[in-house]
Amino acid sequence: MSRVILASQRAAPLPPDERRAALIESTLSLVLAHGPDVSTRQIAQAAGVAEGTIFRVFATKDELVNAAVASAFDLSPLLRDLAAIDRAAPLPVRLVAAVECLQQRTARVFRLMDTLGCHGVAKTARDRSDQGVLIGQALVDLIGPAADQLRCEPHEAARRLQLLAVAFSHPRFVGDDPLPPVEIVSTLLDGIRLHPGHDALHPDSTNGEHPC
Structure with missing residues (x-):
């Protein structure tokens, strides 16, 4: 029963474009604060997603960081x-x-x-x-x-x-x-x-x- 309750309280997944944008925004904030050597764990926590979600959107962490930098421009x-x-x-x-x-x-x-x-x-x-x-x-x-x-x-x-x-x-x-x-x-x-x-x-x- 507890598993059912927890599952029902889990937030609905974001559409792909919104998920990508949320990852980029979170990564940019972290890069501005700490530099490019942020971990995927930090990024996932900031974006409120599982770490594996990152690699369903971006092939590598560097690809995500580059996308975040590009977004600033x-x-x-x-x-x-x-x-x-x-x-x-x-x-x-x-x-x-x-x-x-x-x-x-x-x-x-x-x-x-x-x-x-x-x-x-x-x-x-x-x-x-x-x-x-x-x-x-x-x-x-x-x-x-x-x-x-x-x-x-x-x-x-x-x-x-x-x-x-x-x-x-x-x-x-x-x-x-x-x-x-x-x-x-x-x-x-x-x-x-x-x-x-x-x-x-x-x-x-x-x-x-x-x-x-």
Whole structure:
């Protein structure tokens, strides 16, 4: 009877695509935290599956680790998130949302590079050398409707936003204290010189974070 009860409580198996994605996500988290020498036992525990399940999806542990590393460079989630930003929102609000997306990706990619070394991710990065262009175009699409508010073309505004987002978010430059997205956008749109209405992007400007 106890075996019947335990069997009935066992979670239903995931569809193959979801199982593969769960293994990749768990492996990436472990690689970011501990490096590539994680064990299949650790991966299985993190993913909540039996260790043998891994080898029904991936031929070897190295194949799984490589898939996890490649997933960190997959541009699809970022482009999807950028496309989902409300175009009807004011330009500063749209840009803050975009920088939040860019910061998450920047932190993950550079943590991975620090963990594996540039050589360890060189092929993956090389195979995706056009990613900057795709991100730039997504930002141009986001900025374009407000082109009449800018003194430079949307593509140049997008380029500057990317540069600022990376520079102010890169762990080697900022450590554990990246500039908040709202400050990055304020720097892009307004600079750091005090001017009337400078608190428009700072509803909580009295909290003392990153004062200018």
